[in-house]
Amino acid sequence: MTTTTTAKTLTEQTGARTDEAATLIGDARGRIDALDDRIIGLIQERMAISTVIQEARISSGGRRVNLAREMEVLGHYRDALGKPGTALAMTMLELCRGRI
Numbered sequence: 161m162t163t164t165t166t167a168k169t170l171t172e173q174t175g176a177r178t179d180e181a182a183t184l185i186g187d188a189r190g191r192i193d194a195l196d197d198r199i200i201g202l203i204q205e206r207m208a209i210s211t212v213i214q215e216a217r218i219s220s221g222g223r224r225v226n227l228a229r230e231m232e233v234l235g236h237y238r239d240a241l242g243k244p245g246t247a248l249a250m251t252m253l254e255l256c257r258g259r260i
């Protein structure tokens with residue numbers, strides 16, 4: 161089987177109907193990709209700090225999870241971002257302490 165790869169134009173890549181819109185979208189997507197890289201880095205930094213806390217609590221004889229603190233974190237995200245913020249915080253907590 162032979163595969164032919166044809167480079168897509170910026171207009172095809174973005175779904176825009178004009179070159180002007182395609183250029184704007186291409187630039188804005190570059191900024192989004194850079195932000196996503198920073199967000200991922202921040203989440204990884206948060207995961208590392210969360211692990212330190214959990215290990216200290218477990219070593220001291222406590223439990224991995226602290227539900228009262230999780231309620232504070234969920235409330236923080238909900239207050240800032242609304243209902244989807246709660247879902248985002250739940251996913252982030254799962255990344256930081258695994259599934260419960």
Ligand SMILES: O=C(O)C(=O)C[C@]1(C(=O)O)C=C[C@@H](O)C=C1
Binds near residue numbers: 225227229230253256
């Ligand atoms: O703040 C803590 O006590 C943590 O262990 C950190 C963290 C979090 O990632 O925010 C993780 C697990 C706990 O259940 C609560 C919060």
